[in-house]
Amino acid sequence: MKPSFLATCGLVATLLAAVPSGVSANDGIDIQPVTSPGGITAWLVEDDTIPLIAMKFSFEGGAATDPDDKAGLAYFLSGMLDEGAGDLDSQAFQQRLADQSIRMSFNAERDHFQGSLETLSENREDAFDLLELAITAPRFDAEPLERVRRQILIQISQDNEDPGDIAGQAWMRTMFGDHPYGRPVKGLPETVSTIVADDLEDLRQRLFARERLHIAVVGDIDAETLERLLDETFGELEAFADLPDVAEATPVEEPLVEVVERNIPQSVIRFGHEGIRRDDPDFIPAYMVNSILGGGGFGSRLMEEVREERGLVYSVFSSLQPMEQGGILYGGAATMNERAAETVEVVRQQLARMAEEGPTEEELEEAKTYLTGSYPLGFDSNTGIANRLLSIQQDDLGIDYVNRRNDLIEAVTLEDAKRVAQRIIDPDRLVVTVVGQPEGVASTGQ
Numbered sequence: 001m002k003p004s005f006l007a008t009c010g011l012v013a014t015l016l017a018a019v020p021s022g023v024s025a026n027d028g029i030d031i032q033p034v035t036s037p038g039g040i041t042a043w044l045v046e047d048d049t050i051p052l053i054a055m056k057f058s059f060e061g062g063a064a065t066d067p068d069d070k071a072g073l074a075y076f077l078s079g080m081l082d083e084g085a086g087d088l089d090s091q092a093f094q095q096r097l098a099d100q101s102i103r104m105s106f107n108a109e110r111d112h113f114q115g116s117l118e119t120l121s122e123n124r125e126d127a128f129d130l131l132e133l134a135i136t137a138p139r140f141d142a143e144p145l146e147r148v149r150r151q152i153l154i155q156i157s158q159d160n161e162d163p164g165d166i167a168g169q170a171w172m173r174t175m176f177g178d179h180p181y182g183r184p185v186k187g188l189p190e191t192v193s194t195i196v197a198d199d200l201e202d203l204r205q206r207l208f209a210r211e212r213l214h215i216a217v218v219g220d221i222d223a224e225t226l227e228r229l230l231d232e233t234f235g236e237l238e239a240f241a242d243l244p245d246v247a248e249a250t251p252v253e254e255p256l257v258e259v260v261e262r263n264i265p266q267s268v269i270r271f272g273h274e275g276i277r278r279d280d281p282d283f284i285p286a287y288m289v290n291s292i293l294g295g296g297g298f299g300s301r302l303m304e305e306v307r308e309e310r311g312l313v314y315s316v317f318s319s320l321q322p323m324e325q326g327g328i329l330y331g332g333a334a335t336m337n338e339r340a341a342e343t344v345e346v347v348r349q350q351l352a353r354m355a356e357e358g359p360t361e362e363e364l365e366e367a368k369t370y371l372t373g374s375y376p377l378g379f380d381s382n383t384g385i386a387n388r389l390l391s392i393q394q395d396d397l398g399i400d401y402v403n404r405r406n407d408l409i410e411a412v413t414l415e416d417a418k419r420v421a422q423r424i425i426d427p428d429r430l431v432v433t434v435v436g437q438p439e440g441v442a443s444t445g446q
Helices: 005-016 073-080 090-099 121-136 142-159 163-176 197-207 223-234 283-295 301-308 337-357 361-379 382-394 401-410 414-424
Strands: 032-035 041-046 052-060 103-108 112-120 213-219 256-261 266-274 316-323 326-336 431-436
Touching: 032 223, 041 223, 041 382, 052 121, 052 382, 073 103, 073 112, 073 142, 073 197, 090 121, 103 121, 112 121, 112 382, 121 223, 142 163, 142 197, 163 256, 163 266, 163 326, 163 431, 213 223, 213 382, 266 337, 283 301, 283 316, 283 337, 283 361, 283 401, 283 414, 301 316, 301 326, 301 337, 326 337, 337 414, 337 431, 361 382, 361 401, 361 414, 382 401
Parallel strands: 041 213, 256 431
Antiparallel strands: 032 041, 052 112, 052 213, 103 112, 266 326, 266 431, 316 326
């Protein structure tokens, strides 16, 4: 007897959390480059010990390519692709997915449009058939289109009331101004309200192109079968994309402070300045410096100095965020309104200290241990492996990066770290956004 929908969902969830046999980032992963007869390439990690297939894929180009008057278009498209396709209306399409516990989802980011497919092996053919329909023949019917529009407008409204989202969006707008990176991925109410079915179909045709396609597949499928399914699923897409070029991002260089007044008891803080791109030769040492500064959790300097030593915040972080047309060093914290000025000043001091002195030998060795030891945790499931492999493809790091990555970490010297810390951290260019009623913090002019 066929298992019930809930039972099958439980089985899928269990399998998604399972560790594939013989797959370890420490021991090396057998990644096969697979190219279909039609020239579509994917990376495959084959493992038949669990009856599950996970595929992650993406197209280069995302929300940054949205027209100014249609901001949010890519995000809107991501919400519509599983709302009916081919002969199946929204309800029928969703029912087909549910009947076979097929998981399909899409997401628009600034520089990429991503998709995900997860299925039990026995439902493989139907799963890939439904995906092919979703990306080549979505319906964009009126009822689901208006329902998804309402959902997005509600999301935007909620974001506009959430202090963290307000701070993040205001900081990006201050940093990038009129550049597409400065606007919300979800768009604005006035732009989302104007999007129609023809806009969505036009973007689908221009964005979904084989030349900009990256694919990672993990699980119970062999190379020959995958070759066939690649052509059947993606082979009808256009060969080349027809998207506008996204201009080079030019973040502000002078220090700025922006206060967004909100009647809330806490001040939510976002801070940072221009960073580096992923293909920069200094990215690995920069990544390690940031881990020591604020990206390494409770062992980081910001956590020690801002939380542990002074009790100013519950959490504080920093991160390197490379993008296709630029990069940022970005961080955040939240504190009581009356301690906002002190928090900002301590953060600034720690940035200055890192820029001037760099990390210590002990900090660097601890960072190496943490970063090399934690890396395999991202390979603990089929979906985790597929996500990692897709990210590596998007960053153009090479199919052997998984097996080289920890050696790159270990090769960073203290001199490298000190030099790069001085290069990438500049407290004199710090851009700060505070949402709340911060005492002792005032906006500066732009």
